[in-house]
Amino acid sequence: xxxxxxxxxxxxxxxxxxxxxAEVILANPxxxxxxxxxxxxxxxxxxxxxxxxxxxxxxxxxxxxFKLHLAQSLANGTPYVNxxxxxxDGPDEYTNKxxxxxxxSLEVARQSLDVNIVNRVVDLLTQAQKISFFxxxxxxxxxxxxxxxxxxxxVPVVYFEDVLMQRMSCMNSTTGDVVVLISHTxxxxxLVEVAQIARMNDATVVGITSEDxxxxxxxxxxxxxxxxxDTDMYMPMASRIAQLTLIDVLATGFTLRRGNKFRENxxxxxxxxxxSRYEKRND
Amino acid sequence: xxxxxxxxxxxxxxxxxxxxxAEVILANPxxxxxxxxxxxxxxxxxxxxxxxxxxxxxxxxxxxxFKLHLAQSLANGTPYVNxxxxxxDGPDEYTNKxxxxxxxSLEVARQSLDVNIVNRVVDLLTQAQKISFFxxxxxxxxxxxxxxxxxxxxVPVVYFEDVLMQRMSCMNSTTGDVVVLISHTxxxxxLVEVAQIARMNDATVVGITSEDxxxxxxxxxxxxxxxxxDTDMYMPMASRIAQLTLIDVLATGFTLRRGNKFRENxxxxxxxxxxSRYEKRND
DNA sequence: AAGAAAAATGTAATTTTTTGACATTTTTTG
DNA sequence: CAAAAAATGTCAAAAAATTACATTTTTCTT
Numbered sequence: 001x002x003x004x005x006x007x008x009x010x011x012x013x014x015x016x017x018x019x020x021x022a023e024v025i026l027a028n029p030x031x032x033x034x035x036x037x038x039x040x041x042x043x044x045x046x047x048x049x050x051x052x053x054x055x056x057x058x059x060x061x062x063x064x065x066f067k068l069h070l071a072q073s074l075a076n077g078t079p080y081v082n083x084x085x086x087x088x089d090g091p092d093e094y095t096n097k098x099x100x101x102x103x104x105s106l107e108v109a110r111q112s113l114d115v116n117i118v119n120r121v122v123d124l125l126t127q128a129q130k131i132s133f134f135x136x137x138x139x140x141x142x143x144x145x146x147x148x149x150x151x152x153x154x155v156p157v158v159y160f161e162d163v164l165m166q167r168m169s170c171m172n173s174t175t176g177d178v179v180v181l182i183s184h185t186x187x188x189x190x191l192v193e194v195a196q197i198a199r200m201n202d203a204t205v206v207g208i209t210s211e212d213x214x215x216x217x218x219x220x221x222x223x224x225x226x227x228x229x230d231t232d233m234y235m236p237m238a239s240r241i242a243q244l245t246l247i248d249v250l251a252t253g254f255t256l257r258r259g260n261k262f263r264e265n266x267x268x269x270x271x272x273x274x275x276s277r278y279e280k281r282n283d
Numbered sequence: 284x285x286x287x288x289x290x291x292x293x294x295x296x297x298x299x300x301x302x303x304x305a306e307v308i309l310a311n312p313x314x315x316x317x318x319x320x321x322x323x324x325x326x327x328x329x330x331x332x333x334x335x336x337x338x339x340x341x342x343x344x345x346x347x348x349f350k351l352h353l354a355q356s357l358a359n360g361t362p363y364v365n366x367x368x369x370x371x372d373g374p375d376e377y378t379n380k381x382x383x384x385x386x387x388s389l390e391v392a393r394q395s396l397d398v399n400i401v402n403r404v405v406d407l408l409t410q411a412q413k414i415s416f417f418x419x420x421x422x423x424x425x426x427x428x429x430x431x432x433x434x435x436x437x438v439p440v441v442y443f444e445d446v447l448m449q450r451m452s453c454m455n456s457t458t459g460d461v462v463v464l465i466s467h468t469x470x471x472x473x474l475v476e477v478a479q480i481a482r483m484n485d486a487t488v489v490g491i492t493s494e495d496x497x498x499x500x501x502x503x504x505x506x507x508x509x510x511x512x513d514t515d516m517y518m519p520m521a522s523r524i525a526q527l528t529l530i531d532v533l534a535t536g537f538t539l540r541r542g543n544k545f546r547e548n549x550x551x552x553x554x555x556x557x558x559s560r561y562e563k564r565n566d
Numbered sequence: 567a568a569g570a571a572a573a574a575t576g577t578a579a580t581t582t583t584t585t586g587a588c589a590t591t592t593t594t595t596g
Numbered sequence: 597c598a599a600a601a602a603a604t605g606t607c608a609a610a611a612a613a614t615t616a617c618a619t620t621t622t623t624c625t626t
Contacts, residue, residue: 015574016621033351037613047576052614063613064347064583068316071354091402091536098532099393103386110382119374138431145424145523187560237531240428241524248520249381253374277470298603299592319583330605335585346584347612567626574621584611592603 003069004029006058014057017046021054025070033071037063105227105238106245112226113246121206121221122253128178128204132158134166135182136191142182142208142243149251153258163190170194173203180206184227184239186213195219208243286352287312289341297340300329304337308353316354320346388510388521389528395509396529404489404504405536411461411487415441417449418465419474425465425491425526432534436541446473453477456486463489467510467522469496478502491526 007022014022021044025032032040041048055066089097125131131150135143140161147159160166170179179198183191186209195218198205207219216222223246227239290305297305304327308315315323324331338349372380408414414433418426423444430442443449453462462481466474469492478501481488490502499505506529510522 017575034348036611038611048612049577049614050575053575064350065317067347068350068354071351072357074355087539089539091405092398094535094539095396095398095401095532096393098535099389099528102528102531103389106382106386106389110379113378115375115378118378122374138428141424141428141431144427145421148421148424185560189560241527244524244527245382245385248385249378252377252381256370256372256377277468277472300604320585321583331583332585332606333604336604570623570625572621572623574619576619577617578615579617580613580615582611582613584609586607586609588606588608590603590605592601594601595599596597 002073003058003060003066004073010058014054017044017050018054018057020044020046021051029070029074033067033074102238102241106242109225109227109242109245112224114224117221117223118249118253121223122250122257124178124204124206124221125250125254126257127176128155129176130156130158130173130178132160132166132169132173132177132179132198133182134160134179134191134194136161136163136188138237138240139182139184139243142240142247143180145244146180146182146247146251149247150254153251153254163194166190166194167197170198170201170203173198173201175202177203178206179203180208181215181219182208182243183213183215184210184225184237184243186210186215188215191215192218208246285356286341286343286349287356293341297337300327300333301337301340303327303329304334312353312357316350316357385521385524389525392508392510392525392528395507397507400504400506401532401536404506405533405540407461407487407489407504408533408537409540410459411438412459413439413441413456413461415443415449415452415456415460415462415481416465417443417462417474417477419444419446419471421520421523422465422467422526425523425530426463428527429463429465429530429534432530433537436534436537446477449473449477450480453481453484453486456481456484458485460486461489462486463491464498464502465491465526466496466498467493467508467520467526469493469498471498474498475501491529 004026007026011019011022021040024040024044035043037048037051041051044051052063055063058066058069060066060069133143133146133150135141143159144161147157150157158169160169173179177198179195181191181195186192186207192215195205195207195215199218199220204221205219207215207222208225209215209219209222210226211222211224216224225239225242225246227242287309290309294302294305304323307323307327318326320331320334324334327334335346338346341349341352343349343352416426416429416433418424426442427444430440433440441452443452456462460481462478464474464478469475469490475497478488478490478498482501482503487504488502490498490505491508492498492502492505493509494505494507499507508522508525508529510525
């Protein structure tokens with residue numbers, strides 16, 4: 001586990017002096033990894049062995065080993081989630097915190113994803129007669145995005161924002177149709193009902209939602225994305241971002257599965273757009 | 284830059300002994316970060332100062348500093364490979380590659396962002412009489428998402444997918460209105476025209492687009508997001524994800540600026556949604 | 567609330583690790 | 597082939613981290 005999160009979590013279990021060390025490190029981890037144990041001890045106003053004991057408590061071999069772990073936590077690509085925006089943050093701070101926690105959520109999401117199901121869903125999609133993407137509220141824009149991506153593939157794809165339209169669309173579905181439902185919590189009543197309707201009409205229902213949710217129970221396949229809950233108010237909805245990335249994964253899997261001829265086709269679609277754009281200067 | 288790549292690249296510039304060190308490190312970087320300079324020297328069959336000199340040649344302060352860099356390179360699991368999806372990737376591979384490249388793009392985007400402009404745009408938004416979010420194609424879903432987020436803030440916010448509606452809406456704009464235009468390339472003709480119309484009608488135009496693009500030229504403020512271009516076909520549109528994250532940043536800045544009473548209000552909106560959801564079991 | 571036990575912390579010495587100075591070897595170049 | 601330059605190693609000094617132990621603080625018992 002990320003050692004910065006570990007520090008944050010264990011904070012209560014620390015002794016008074018150890019907590020002082022923790023504060024200093026959390027306040028400025030970048031400085032910490034470039035300091036010697038003596039410097040850090042002075043900054044925390046404790047003795048050197050205390051810093052050493054602090055390191056050991058976090059299951060590291062000692063101070064140098066601790067620094068290694070810390071460096072890894074700070075490395076690009078593995079930011080830590082616990083960077084919560086608070087009231088007094090300036091633009092610089094909240095911008096960085098949001099980007100970092102978004103990246104961290106993506107990492108968590110990736111790990112929670114079951115690749116086998118991804119593969120099976122890609123299979124399904126390539127063979128589908130019709131694909132529908134539905135979501136409500138914040139997830140609506142994700143469905144919207146999916147529409148955009150899959151539309152280029154020249155497959156029959158459908159998206160409605162309106163619940164009634166979603167229901168009607170599902171009423172008319174048949175075997176071979178795939179309905180993809182997107183919901184972070186998986187507790188939105190109307191969406192669960194849409195799932196039921198789709199299933200009753202022999203469509204295959206794929207849920208992009210959290211495991212064990214009411215929605216998940218109604219789905220044929222569940223692509224579960226466990227993203228840290230947006231506990232506090234400022235927390236951006238990282239779930240959407242994870243969902244979008246998953247859509248990218250599905251779209252990519254789709255393209256790969258369809259093979260070469262299909263990809264050429266895709267290129268033609270891209271070229272068609274050119275007319276609506278200003279040319280790029282060749283500089 | 285990733286230090287492992289750096290070693291690979293500079294390999295030719297190294298001296299004979301230094302190359303020996305390089306080999307040993309590249310062969311087993313994990314071992315390297317947990318060894319002392321003495322151990323590593325013995326493994327490479329060179330003297331300790333040689334290892335030290337090797338570290339310095341790579342622009343590090345010394346051996347411990349080198350280990351820190353190395354640890355960071357090793358942090359995100361897959362160190363020195365360029366992560367592009369290729370034809371022969373299995374589900375496991377392309378899933379990981381997409382997640383990783385998305386995270387990497389976010390990092391790049393964050394660094395390209397000018398915080399001062401973020402701050403000024405947040406200012407603008409908090410004082411706006413009306414906020415419009417417009418985008419076309421893939422960026423439409425980003426605008427859609429922005430609508431969702433800002434709608435909760437109980438401010439007059441507008442979003443149209445249709446170009447004609449966008450134009451009409453801008454025709455009617457006045458001083459105090461803010462129009463946010465989203466486009467990765469900034470070369471979509473109709474959107475550039477929308478920007479011109481908005482400006483002619485005294486609206487402030489904010490562009491979320493790439494610097495120096497035709498669209499950027501027409502904007503009052505440009506939030507430039509330099510995201511690696513989707514050069515190859517499989518590359519997902521990471522730009523959207525960066526745009527969404529930026530929307531999160533703006534929304535967060537907005538909330539912070541509005542202060543406490545506003546946040547309580549926000550909580551009430553959230554509570555209202557509860558009726559439409561299945562309760563979470565308390566387990 | 568006093569005193570004993572346990573836990574936490576600091577001091578100082580020891581050990582380990584890293585670095586610097588300089589000698590020796592190897593390589594390069596005219 | 598010799599002289600200069602570069603590379604490498606040896607050894608000692610310096611820096612850093614760790615250990616052992618003393619002192620202080622906290623906790624628990626009576």
